[in-house]
Structure formats: structure tokens, C-alpha cells
Amino acid sequence: MAEVSFAKQIELLKLGAGETFHGEGILAVTKALLQSGVTYVGGYQGAPVSHLLDVMVEARDLMGELGVNVQACTNEASAAAMLGASIMYPVRGAVTWKSIVGTNVAADALSNLSSPGVMGGALIVVGEDYGEGASVIQERTHAFAMKSAMWLMDPRPNLPTIVRMVEKGFQLSEASNAPVIMELRIRACHLRGTFVASDNVRPRISGRDLQQQPADFLYDRLAHPPVTYRHEKLKYEVRMPAARQFIVDHGLNELFDGKHRNVGLVVQGGLYNTLIRALQEMGLADSYGETDVPILALNVVYPLVPDEIVRFATGRDAIVVIEEGQPEYIEHEVGTILRRADCNTTLHGKDVLPMVGEYTSEMLVAGLLKVFSRHMPQLDLSGAQAFAASVDGVRRDAAQALAGPLPPRPPGFCIGCPERPVFAALKLAERDVGKVHVSADIGCHALATFEPFSFGNSILGYGMSLASSAGVQGFSAKRPVAIMGDGGFWHNGLLSGVTSSLLNKGDQILVIMKNGYTSATGTQDVISTPTSASRQAAEGLSTTANELTIEKTLKGMGVQWMRTVHNYNVGSVRDTLLDAMKTPYGGLKVIIAEGECQLERQRRLRPIRAKKLAGGERVVRERYGVDEDTCTGDHSCIRLSGCPTLTVKPSSDPLKTDPVAHVTNGCVGCGLCGANAHAATLCPSFFRAEIVSNPTWFDRAKAGARRMLTRVG
């Protein structure tokens, strides 16, 4: 990990019994892992669970004390495979990643883990990146739990419950010999709350207390036929009943009874708070969760306990399954359970609630109104009906007053980002050769799919861009261009993309953004991250030029056509792209676009510069600017950049009506504006200002002489 400090968070991990933890949900999970005596932890970063691993990686001392082995894995498959340690040893392990994408990558290892089952507790903490703010495709982790017979927890979103469920999750895993997944939604991970901590537990077997003998050879613990047939029987005849028994014995699912007995609500634990708010809106619950309508909150959503469901449904006119996302796995299972028990309670769910998307209390009110008015006609629900109408009215009024939709504000490249110039160059290259097919990838560079670049004909997953252009190149007159970050390259792109292209002699172009980190998830290290020493020496300069792991790897694999370009040199990036498009060479062409992540550079530079300024040392700050006198307000510069600091302002010229371009003082002087002005022959309005603080006597003498010999200072 680079320049971000997690000192405060690490202190929270050290809390002892009885002390109060104040912090974020994902950090509470991290603390709960230590309280559960975990032996090893692994994972791959991604919102909203990056923090778990980042903090653990930084907390080397604490992990050393406890003997916990922490691995920053290079992808989710390698993280999932770590759990293999719990198959044969009584050790607890936890891994984490963003789901659904990470679970997809991990799926092979997960299948082979859950078939033999585990001896030590195995917990998979996934950030269920679903709904508002999600950055991935909308699918549910639930399907993986069902297909591999792993148990799935979806705890009520408050820290005491989440922490308890982590601890219970390990026990459940051990009691039933199956891996357990805990899904946490984005807001639950970022929920800031409190819980009373327990002491951390030093694991019995660990880096400090070594296992002296490897496990015995037991063929039936291998995911290999013929024992896999027995595993399948074990899953459903032994492990699942054991899990159900544990769920009941430990009260993992929670019943909140209420006075209206004829209707019941079955809810995913993660949606419980939203449901309470909806009931409150209908006058059927209070702020402390006291409810008039009975609720069964499922902290374990797979497997369900048939007895629990039947007992809850029996004697009621109707139950409603409140389940986010599609398809409605829980509702299907509840339906089967009720039919088998010949329980004729009416089952509602997706018939009254939206099939897709995240549930808000407003949606739940709308859905529950339909059920309650039918099954509890005695209730006065006029307040809730009026609320729904008034909210619609407010939105309508606002839309009318704003007269049309607001311009969207998607995320964009940071100020001075080294990836922006590559897309400026690609746009300029297209002026020469026309539009090209661009296979986009996951990573910061995916932000080029937004304005002003709008690049990308497909996104097939992390590190998949080159592989996804393999099909296109066969029928395209122009060579397709695949964009990949160094994060995606090491995650998957090297094997899925490069080796496949080399094997098949693909006539493809691959642009690798070498910024030194997996930046989009919080600048975690990859194996080609510049060394700490070289970063400190470079201060604010880019350090990626001399780190050649990617180049050497590609060369070793047999890539013949490879060029490294310095990103801010837009003209030469464009020329190199054109070379790759026009060269007669028919194999894989790789352009390594080099420029260190600007976030990292600035984090490093800021304290160094502040110290120098305070110490009276000479410091030069560069920033760019636009002369508003000569700017004609066409904004072609912005269409080639999109930098947050290159913006517009009203012209102070009373004759000009269009706003002029303007560079704000947030400019970090990356150089793109100047390079674009040259490469695209934009306009003469751009200038670079170099501001010398604490000038030396020589600076002052030169400035004095200039003042004398010109008419300006």
C-alpha cells in the first residue's frame, strides 16, 4: 500500500473486551475476524470491501503479534484457493472481494472447496455491489451459494449484529463443514456505528504456533472422482441438516412478533432496517423496531430452515417475502417449503414488489400497501397513501421548476491523471484513421467511456479487453484497440489476453496503462509497483518509467512489437498508436503507456512541498492557464481533456457571450493542456506559469534584469 495512512483504523483493531468501537461496518468485520481467532486472511480489493484488506496489510505489527497470515492476492481465484487450508487443518480463514464479479472469478476454487468441505471455519466476506452506486453488473451472490452448497449470511445492518454474525459464521462453517459467505451491501460496509468489542483471539495454529506435521493423506478430501459423488451426498444429507440445526440452536434468524397475526413478513436481514422505516411510515412500527406486523428477519438466507418458515407461515392469511434483486430465489424456496408442508398461506413477494433494483422504504410502502389493504382491511392506511402521493407531487413540482433533466455528473479521471492524455491521443489518432473498435476494460480507464471521450465498444470484465477483441479482429478492416490497466493485466489480462493472442498470432493492439497501482480500488500494490525507495526519491515525479516488470514479462513471453510511451507526450502517444494501426507487422502490438498515478504523486509531493516551503527552501510550482482575451469559447480543449480544473467561466469581455475556458488553481501542472495545444493545434491561449517560492538570489537577479529589459515583471 502506498501513501494512505490507516493508523487510526489499526488502533480500532486493537480494542479489548468492553471497549467501544466507533467506526465503519467493513472495519467492524475486520475486527470481528480477529476476535474469532482467524489464522489467515486473503482477498482482492474492490469497493466496498477494499478497506478490510488494506488495513490488515498495513497492520503488520498487530498481525505479527497474533500470528495471522495476511495475503493481498492477485485475484479472487487465488484468494478463494487460500481457503483450501481449512479443508485439512482446523484453522479459521477469511477471504474478501467485491461480488458478483469477484465471485465469478473465484468460482472454480469455490466449487472445489465446497465439494470436500472444510474442517476449520471458512468465511467469505463479499461486498454485494448491487443497486445505487454499484460499479458492476447487477447479479446476486445467492446463486453461487445455492449451486455450491455454501451458506449465505445477510446480517441486519447494525454493527453488533454484523460482528455477532461473523463470529457465528465461523462456528456455522465448522458445525456443518461448509464454507460460509457473508454478503454486505455498499451502505452496510460504509455504515458508521458502534459495538462493544471483545479481545482478539490468538489462533491455536498460526505463524507463531506452527503446525509441525502436514495433514495425513485423505483421498476423500480431494475434489476428485469418485469421492465427489460422496461429497454431493454429504452436502445435502449431512452438512445442510447440520447447518439448519445450528441456525435454529443459535437463533441466527430473528423473530420480531407483532399484534397483527394474520400477516407476516419474511425479510433478508440486510433489508430489515428499510422495512422498519417503511412500517413506521405506515404507523405500524416505531423507531426502536417495535412492530405491529410480525417479522422473520433472515440473517442466514441460504439455506432456509423449513420448520422455521412453516411455523412462521402457519395460521396466517398471507406472508410477504421481501427480497432484493432477481431472480427471487428465496421466494421460490419458501414456496416449495410451504407446498411440501401443505401450508396454504398466500405467498406474496415479487408480485407486489419490484423485480429489479434496490429496495427503498418508499418502494416497500407501495408494495405492502397492496398486501395490507387486502388482508388487513381494518387498518387505516390513509397516512401512508397520502405520503406516497405527496412524494410524487414533490418530484413532479421539482421536475417542472427545473424544466428538464439536470446534466449528469459521472465520476471522471482525477486532476492530472496520466490516463487522460492517452485517450486524448486516441481521439487525435482517430482524426487520421477514422473510428476504431475499442475494447474497454475495468479500471480507472473505464472512465473514458464517459464524456468527453466516449470510448469503448465493449466491457467484458477485468483484464478481458484483449481477449474480447480477439473475435472482433477476425472480421474488422481496422485493427481493434484493447485498453487494459496494469491492475487488470496482472489480475487476468496477461493469461486470458496476451498468451491467447500470442498463441493465435492475433493481429491486435493492446494499450497497457502503466500507472503503477490498482488505482481505481485505492492504489493497492501490484508486482510492478515502483519500490518505496524509488518513490521517495522521485518526490512529485513519475516513477513508473524505470519499473520494467511488465516489459520484461512481455518480452520473455515473446511479444515482438512493443513500445513504451510517456503519456503526457500526447503527440508521440498519437504517433505510436498510428504506428501500431499501420505497421505491416501482423502479430500482437503492445503499447505501454507509462505515467504514475497522479493521486499517489500528489500524496507524496504535498507534505514534501509543505516542509520545503516552511523551511524556506526554493520550490517551483507549475500550473497551466488560459488567456481569456484570446480564448474564443469553442471549448475544443475541454473536449480533449475533461480535467476537473479545465473548466469554463463567464467571459469578462462584455462583447463575448459564450463562456471562456479557465484553469482553476487546483491545477497540478501535469502538462496535458500544453501537450494537447501542440498535438491538436488547438489555440495559442494556453500558457504555463512557473511560480518560484523562496527564490534564490540568482532567481531574483534574473527577474530584476528581465524587468529592466522588458516592460513587464
Add this chain to the structure above:
Amino acid sequence: MTQAARPLTYLIAALGGEGGGVLAEWIVECATRAGLPVQATSVPGVAQRTGATSYYIEVMSAPDPAGRAPIFALVPSAGRVDVAIASELLEAGRLLERGFVSPDRTLFIASTSRVYTTMEKMQMGDGRFDGDKVHAAAQALSRRYVSMDLDALAQANGTIVSAAMFGALAGAGAFPWPRELCEEVVRSGGRGAGPSLKGFAAAFAVAAHPPAAQTEAAPAPAAAEPLKTGADMAHLPQAVREVVAHGVARCIDYQDEAYGDLFLERVRTLVASAPALDDPRVAHALEEGARRLALWMAYEDIPRVADLKTRSARFERIRKDAEMQPGQILKVVEFMKPGADEIAAMLPARAGRWFMARADAAKYIPLLGKGINLSTTSVFGYWLMRGLAAMQRVRRSSLRYGEEQVAIELWLTAMRSALARAPDLAGALAELPRLLKGYGDTHLRGRTNYAAIFSRIVEPALASPAPSDHSAALRRAVAAALADPEGKTLSGALQGAA
């Protein structure tokens, strides 16, 4: 079921990197110190710095009853937000759009400052969303609307906007705890507490005692120099006279007194063709016509750019924009890449044509096509630019001057004809030279679009018996030319018009 205790709900809309997380943390800390149960959530999204983000906080207004803990929501509910604050005006609009501001409930605090979205910035003309609409909607749809420039307050006090937001919330009475607690919490944050407290106090004062007029008036136009428009223009509407006065000044600044007189003479011919000055359409056409005429006559060529870049006022502006302190030294580097046509433009007409012929034949010309980085704060660079600026004296014999004057006269002729017969069309035609902007390829594209519209719409319109019928088509074509740089919209519009 009792509804006695319900949480106070706070929604904070900010942009990535503005310290919204710090603000949420301050509020949580205050509530905790005040003994009130609290929960905060957020959707920070990806690590990028520029997207819209929001923070949502619920606080109980009384401590927990024994043995009970509140069930807090993680997501704000439309119509159920007590306090909403936005660090930026468009984001304030987004809160309104999503129904988070309601007349019976919401104290709404919005910054008047704008951070333009890429979509707004990248348009070829003016793509900015009209902020007045947000103010009007906020005024009408909130329980109480507090509006101030949070960004300016933060900058003036050397802090980031979150501190000013915290002050504005406290000043507007959004919290069930006293100001002192807020300040205590900020102070205990350590680093940067001083400026944060100053920013807090400044915004607190504005929110607690809002000035009478809350929305800021547009900056007053620079004090008009004595209006030099000629006595014969005294009868023109004030707005037209102002533009004419600025136009004269511009032309004199650009060339000389005689050029100012030429501008005035041209305006007079327009005025003479106008039938009735009390027709607002005529007045508008004259105002816009005079504006475009002045900007066109003061077209940007190399001598003009060199002159503007070496004025001392310009260096003063750079110092001010960069917030330079006394004692710091400034060096300025220009990025110049004059194209063949721009060099030819400033040469005497015959030399210019010879030069263009060479360039078109792709003959080698030294330095052409190479970007030049030139320091205007160096002695050499400064005097080189002054030398280029001095070419202004021979501008009248230059290739481009001749071409521009011919085109201007053509347009003026069309304007006069339109003014006399169809003030609508004249208004649209006055806007047409707006397309002639930029440098290099951009300028070339503008000229091509101008020529296409002139021959395909303007000339047929003036030749037709009812020129007014074509004014809508002309407006559409101008808008289309400014819609996309590839000219897709324009070719569609021209096809539609033909």
C-alpha cells in the same frame, strides 16, 4: 403504535474530494458527545475525485430509553429529509429532482457555487445549466432555503468546503446541540483546525443572519467608459448603444481610430436599414449585429495574440489567478503552433498567397508544424512577441484582412436586407458569425459551416418573397453547427432546410 421519537435526518450532497466524509464524521462525533444515538452511511463510489456523492445521517433527538436501540435507515427517503445541504448548486438541483427536499419539512442549504459538469463544459457554445432555476425551485419547495457561496467562504478562509458546510448547518439551526460543541469537535480534529474554524464561523454568520437578497446578482458590467457612439446614435436603445461603445473601443484597441470609425460607419448602415427601432426584434438584431461585427472585425491573428500576451495587465491577472504572494517570481511559457494559414494570414496578400501555395504543395518550411514553447517573461521571448505584435501596423495589407473585409461586407449586405424586410431573420443572421471562432482546424471548421449556412439558407431566404419564414431554419442551423464538432447535426439540419 407511538410515533413519539423519530430520528432527525440529514442528507449531504457533495463532490468527491470535498471533505464530505469529514463533515459526516464531525456530525457523528457531535451527536455522540451530546449523548444522542447516531448513524451515518455513504456511497463513496469509486476512488475517483469528481463524481457526485452523498452522505446520510440519522440522529435521535433524545438518548435511548433503557434497553432499547433505534433502528436507523441506511438510505434517505424522499419527502423525509429534515436537513439537506449541497456544496454545489447543480447537486442541490439533484436533491430537488429526487424529492429529498419537501415544503413541509426540509431546511435546505445550497451553495451558489458551480462546478460545471463535463457535459456542460464541452459544448461548443454555452452549455451551462441555468442556476436560477435551481434557486427558484429551492425557494418554492423547501421549508426554509438558505443560499450562500460556500466555496468562496471556504477559500477566503483557507479551508475546504466541508468546514463552511458545517458552519452553515449550525448557523441555520440544523442541530439539536450548541455551536460550541461543533467548534470543540472541529478543534479536536487537530491539523487544519484553525482555518476550518474560521470557515465554520464565516458560514455560521451568513446562515444565522442571511442578507436580504440571497441569490447573488450578476456581476455589474465594468463601469462604462464614456459611450463613444456618435451623436447620431443617441436615439438607439441603451443596450445597443452599450454594445456599440464597446465595439468602437475594441476596434480602436485592435487597430486604430480609423478602424473604430469604420466600425461606427458599418453600424450606421445597419441602423439606417432598420425600419422601426421600437420593435424589440429590431433592437435585438442591432445589438447582436453590432456585437458580432465588433468581434469579427477584431479577429484573432498572430499580431493580435502576440499583443494581448505581452500586456502587463495580463501578467497581473496571472499573478492574481495563481494567488501569488509578494516575493514569488513568475515565469510564463506560451504554447504556440502557428499553422501555415495563420502565418500566411498576417503576410501581405501576395506573399501570403505564395506562402500558402508552398504549404499546400507540402514543401518544407522551417519551424512550421512544430510546437514552440516560448517564454514571454524572458527578454528574447518578450521582444519576439512584441515584434510580431508590431505587424499590426501592416495588417491592412495582409491576406486575411482583405478576405475578412469582403466576408464582413457580404454579411452586412445580407443584414441590411434582412433588417429592412424581416427582423426575425436579421436576429438569427446576427448570430451567424458566432460560428467563426477558434484557431487552426476549429476555425477552419467554423468557416466551412458559416459558408454552408450562408449559401444554403441565408441566400435562398433573402431571395424568397417571405424571408421571415426562414428565420427558424437559420436559428436551427446555427444551433446545429454548435451541437457537435463532427458536423453531424448540422448536415442533418441543412438537409432538413433544403
